[in-house]
Each structure stands twice: as structure tokens, then as C-alpha cells.
Amino acid sequence: MARVATVRAAVAVAALLLAVRSAAPNDLPVPHTDVWAPLSALAPTAPPPGLHLESVSSYSFSGGDNIAVYGRPGDVLHGRLVSALYHASAEWAGAQPHGGRPLRGGPAEAEIGGTAPHRWITWPVRPFGATEPVFYGVLGRGLSDGELIRAANALVQNGPRPTIGSEGVPRDLRPLASGGMGLWEMSPTAGTTLTWSDRRSGAKLALTLVRHTPRTEALMGALSPGTPRLMRGVPGAAGPPPFAESYDRTPTARVWREKDTLAVLHAEGVPEEDVDALVKSLREVNARGLARIRATVTAYPARKLLDPGLRLAASGRTATGVWAMGVKEREDDVQVSLRSVGGDYTFSEDFDADPDDLRDAIAIVGGVGFSPNRHAPVGAVRSDVASLKIERQPGRRPSTVALGPPSVPGGRRWFAIAEGVDPFSAVFIAYDAKGHILGRMTIF
Secondary structure (H helix, E strand, O other): OHHHHHHHHHHHHHHHHHHHHOOOOOOOOOOEOOOOOOOOEEEEOOOOOOOEEEEEEEEEOOOOEEEEEEEOOOOOOOOOEEEEEEEEOOOHHHHOOOOOEEOOOOOOOOEEEOOOOEEEEEEEEOOOOOOOOEEEEEEEEOOOHHHHHHHHHOEEOOOOOOEEOHHHOOOOOEEEEEEEEEOOOOEEOEEEEEEEEEOOOOEEEEEEEEEOOHHHHHHHHHHOOOEEEEEOOEEEEEEOOOOHHHOOOOEEEEEEEEOOEEEEEEEEOOOHHHHHHHHHHEEEEOHHHHHHHHHHHHHOOHHHHOOOOOEEEEEEEOOOEEEEEEEEEOOOOEEEEEEEEEOOOOOEEEEEEOHHHHOOOEEEEEEEEEEOOEEEEEEEEOOOOOEEEEEOOOOOOOEEOOOOOOOOOOOOEEEEOOOOEOOOOOEEEEEOOOOOEEEEEEOO
16 A cells, blocks of 8 residues: 555656646746854853864855745744755765655656655756756755645756746745855855864764844755754754755754854764753853864864774874874785864875885875975884984974884884975985984975
């Protein structure tokens, strides 16, 4: 009986698609929304248990995944909504939402999915001459599949700024806002974000704060969770966000307005009680207080930057950040990972090295390029090297490179210059315990 019901539902969906496919969409203007940083910031009295502050960023950039939101004014966090979506990706298969099923009779390769109250339809488009594929779609909250299908068939592909034609927008909804967003991270294109994490376990919590306006709230309402909840004395929304099936572990989210600030919290691998405790402990901080909080990034445990199975081969701290190098050494291959938080530049890079290439006194296995004259090299020295120095850096004195502990097998020691060197002039010189030179090397 369940299979018969499924077949009947599929036939009904296909018939509805055929009925609306020929409708010519009439574009419905949607006001563009600029997102601004908040006038005040919120921060907790203590970080979430087991997590560490990895960044505090105040940012504003153009781009993101553009959305256009249609809903009920004054009820954007809980009421019925439908949004037009656009997302560009170099790899369509890795970018589309998970958990969907083919939608027969819809746009080519369309899939429908989601968990109530959120439902979505997405499909890939490969514009002629485009360097990367994109997908368009619609996301609904509190809508029936039929309403969502009508919206999908009325979507107007205005390049990266899609809209939904008037015949696809339910009669009780009207245009509210459009603008750039990070669909998966629930992240707007401006604001202040505090991020805590345990990179080793994969747990993460990000609190984004933006200046509140009705249009900004409409943008965030499109991606907010679906359960109404009173938070900090004001109505908000809590629970899994849209596209929750796309994560390795079920995420949780919170969205609420506080004075002139709209707060958006997104967490993975964090117990609900810890999320709620953090929300409850938030307090308003000024610029000086936020700077003090930002300075605690340097306390991030280096070992927690690395994936399980990697040995901490070297680590260090800069004035504003922490970095760690992890190594897995085998007879026929050496895997090297370089990770950092905070700092002027953050990086997450992986390298492979042949053990035979590590027999010289000095070996550079990779690096991170910040600019043409600034490069963060990653390498190792042989077991008989007692010290490693860098010379011929313009405007700098010769300096000694910090080496990690000896490894097994081989006894080699690893290093990274996270602050960067000039790759065209830096000379690495390896010395033995008596001060004799064992080798010299340049990057380029």
C-alpha cells in the first residue's frame, strides 16, 4: 500500500509540473538588502565547554550565494517563506544539498528534499561559456510540495540574482528582501563573527552578529531554524537549519533579535544544552572588550588543530595566532598537514613527501604563498642537524628556526615559517653540533 501511495503521489507531482511548466514567469521585483556590521557586539562570559576561540572577524565583502525572499512582513522567523536560490560551484556534485530525490518532470536534474518545515528543490545549470557550473533552486518553509514546485517552475534566472515570477509566489506572501548569503553556513556578507572550535573532533560554533533591519531579518529568516523559542526574553527560532542533511553531523542553529543587533548562531558537534548555555551567558561588549577576547586566540591548543592520526611534529605562536604541523610517516610516504587559526593569514594545507627526498640535510616539502615575496615554507632537517638558520632576508638579521622534536623513524625534525619569508632571497643553512655547515638551500 505504501508503494501505491508513493506512485500516486509521484503522478500527482508530475501532473502539477506539466500544468505549470508552460506558464511564462512575470518577474516580481525584490528590494536589494545591504548588510552592515552591528553597532554593538555580544560575547559569552566563557567559551563553550571543550571549545577554543579560533577567530573574531569583522568583515564586509561582496558576493556570496544570492537569495530573494518572499514572506509575511513581521513574521519572517516563524511564518511561511519561499526563497529563490543561486549558488556557484566548481564541483556541482559536491555542492548540491544532500538527501534529495529526483523530481521527475521538473527542471533537468532537479531534486527535491528537506525535512519539515523546510523543503527545497535544486537543479544544476551550466551556462554557455561559464567557467563553473551553478545551481538554482527554491527553499520553502511551511509550504506544500505543490507550492514549492510552482515556485520552482516560475523561477527567473536573472544571472546570480534569481527571482520568482508572480504566478509562483503564494498569494499570502510578498517580496521582502534579496542579497548575498552563505547558504550552508547561514552567514551574511557582513558582520562580526566569533568562532569557537575543536578542530581535532570537528566540533564548531559560530556566532554572527549583524545590524538589524527588517530586510536583514528577512534574509536570515529564510535560513533560520523552524522551531519558535523564547531566547533572552525575545522570540527567536531554534533547531536544525535548512540543508541540515548536508552535514556530517546534525547542526543546530539559533536566530533572534537583540536591541539593534540580529544574532545568528550555527553549531556542529556541540550539545544543545551547551548552545543554550552560551546564548544565556552572552553580554554586550565594547570594542576594547572585543579586542581582549580576540587576543585569547593565541591560547588555542596546537594539538587540537590536527586531525586524529597525525603526530604533532612542530608548532608555534605568532603575535595573533597559533599554527601546528602534523605528520604521518610511513616507509613509502610521508603525509604533512599545516593548520593555523588567527594571525594575518590562516591556512589549511596538506603535502605529500617521498622519504628519499628527506635524506638531505634540509628538505622543503611544500609551503603556502601569501604574496609573490612572502612564502611560508614547510620542511624537515636530517637527524644530525643541530640548528637551522635563515639568512639574506632583506631588512632582517639572520634568525634561528625553531625545530620540532625528533621523529621516529629517521630522527628527522620538522619546521614551518608561519610568518613567511622572501622565497627568492632566503637562504637556509643547516649546522651540526660543532657549528659545521651541513647544507644550504633556497626555496626558488
